Amino acid sequence: xxxxxxxxxxxxxxxxxxxxxxxxxxxxxxxxxxxxxxxxxxxxxxxxxxxxxxxxxxxxxxxxxxxxxxxxxxxxxxxxxxxxxxxxxxxxxxxxxxxxxxxxxxxxxxxxxxxxxxxxxxx
Numbered sequence: 001x002x003x004x005x006x007x008x009x010x011x012x013x014x015x016x017x018x019x020x021x022x023x024x025x026x027x028x029x030x031x032x033x034x035x036x037x038x039x040x041x042x043x044x045x046x047x048x049x050x051x052x053x054x055x056x057x058x059x060x061x062x063x064x065x066x067x068x069x070x071x072x073x074x075x076x077x078x079x080x081x082x083x084x085x086x087x088x089x090x091x092x093x094x095x096x097x098x099x100x101x102x103x104x105x106x107x108x109x110x111x112x113x114x115x116x117x118x119x120x121x122x123x
Contacts, residue, residue, distance in 0.1 A: 002026040002112040004096045009117030014088055020081040022096030022114060029053045033103030034079045035110060036070060038092035038119075045095070047105040049081060059103065064090075086121045093118050 008020040020036070035050035049070040050059045058070050069082040079096060094117050097110035104110075 002098060004098060004112055004114035006094065006096045006114040006117040009094060009119045011120045011122070012086060014086060014121050014123045016086055017082070017084045018086065018119060020083065020094055020096075020117060020119075022079040022081075024077045024079065024096075024098065029077065029098065031100055033099045033101065034070075034072065035097045035099070035103060035107075036079075036081045037095045037097055037107050037110075038090075039095070039116075040089075040092040045107045047107065048094070050103045050105070051079065052103060059105070061105075083119070086119075088121050088123050091120050 003025045005023045006020060012018060030053055032053045033050055034053060036048040037045050038048050039045040047061050048064055049068055051070045051072055067085045072079045096114040098112040099110045
């Protein structure tokens with residue numbers, strides 16, 4: 001059974017950095033695509049970034065490109081989201097998600113989800 005556990009959220013001032021972690025377990029993820037999504041208060045869940053576990057290819061939403069970096073550690077079965085220059089509009093619950101094979105930007109295509117971690121950015 002796939003389990004995804006996020007950590008690293010918090011309450012921070014605009015301009016600082018945070019790194020979110022996603023610990024994955026339950027199977028071999030070599031054929032999986034891993035994604036980070038976020039859900040701001042009162043809004044729909046949205047794509048942030050994703051990475052191919054096999055090839056390391058990365059994708060980003062325009063709103064975070066140049067500020068956020070997604071990465072993975074095969075040995076630890078972990079995926080990370082380094083978030084720099086945080087803005088108040090980055091405030092959301094951040095979710096790690098997994099999908100077998102090709103990745104997409106639609107959260108409805110992902111099969112497995114973590115419980116989420118809250119990121120709050122104040123100005």
